[in-house]
Amino acid sequence: MLERYFRIRYDIYVKRRQWRSVARPINIEMDAFDTEHAIYLMALDSAGKIVGGSRLVPxxxxxxxxxxxxxxxVAGPPRxxxxxxxTRFFITPALRSRGGPSPVAGVVLCGLLEVALKLGIRQISVVCESFWPKRLRALGWSIAELGDIMQHEDGDIIALLIDVTPDAIGSTRRAYGIDRPIVIDLPSPA
Incomplete structure (x- = not known):
């Protein structure tokens, strides 16, 4: 499943978005932060196919x-x-909505916040495209811009610090019409 996740990232970031800085000679998009410390979040459809995802790194x-x-x-990266x-938020291209929010985006965003809250993560930092602050504030997220927008070969980027709160989960669920938790607790192996 993780290999498929990396292949989808390659399709989205290297082939479709043409991010030159992550291009590799193989059809897998991995970087220096895909380590044993990374937490991978995957949205699966009813057949178990990956339709969206993201990653958390300590x-x-x-x-x-x-x-x-x-x-x-400006004040240094929060640690x-x-x-x-x-990082690496994605929705498979076939499930993106033109002119409106994708329901799968709501699943991934709610799942991200739910997992973070369950793990005791208080804040999430992110390097993202410059349009994200407006979108996240519209969802009711409390964010701080850590510095100015920087021009980058793959697009204008900015760093944010996001508070992980039950209110952010609630407002995101409402924005996407989600009425229950996204993340399910799986039973522990016997």
């Missing part, structure tokens, strides 16, 4: 903001045991 470990783009955080970095 900020006490190497991560994108701290190790590649520290200049995006703490209860702050994780959010």
């Amino acid at each position: 900020t006490l470990q190497p991560h994108l903001l701290g190790d590649v783009f520290p200049q995006l955080a 703490a045991s209860d702050i994780y970095e959010w």
Whole structure:
């Protein structure tokens, strides 16, 4: 499943979005932060096919903001045991909605916040495209911009720090018409 996840990331980030900085000679998109410390979030359809996903990386470990783009955080990249970095958010192209929010995006965003809250993550940092602050605030998320927008070969980017709260989960559920938790607790192996 994880290999399929990396192949979807390749399709989205390298082939479709043409991010040159993550291009590799194989059809898998992995970077230096795909380590044993990464937490992978995957949205699955009823047949178990990956339709969306994202990744969380502890900020006490190497991560994108701290190790590649520290200049995006004027006061320095935030690092703490209860702050994780959010990267590689995606929805498979066939399930994106033109002119409106994708229901799968709501699933991934709610799942992200639910998992973070369950894990005791207080805040999430993110390096993202410059249009994200407006979208996240519209969802009711409390965010702080850590610095100015920077021009990058793959698009204008900015660093954010997001508070993980039950209110953010509730407002995101309402925005996407989701009436119950996304993340299910799976039984432990016997």
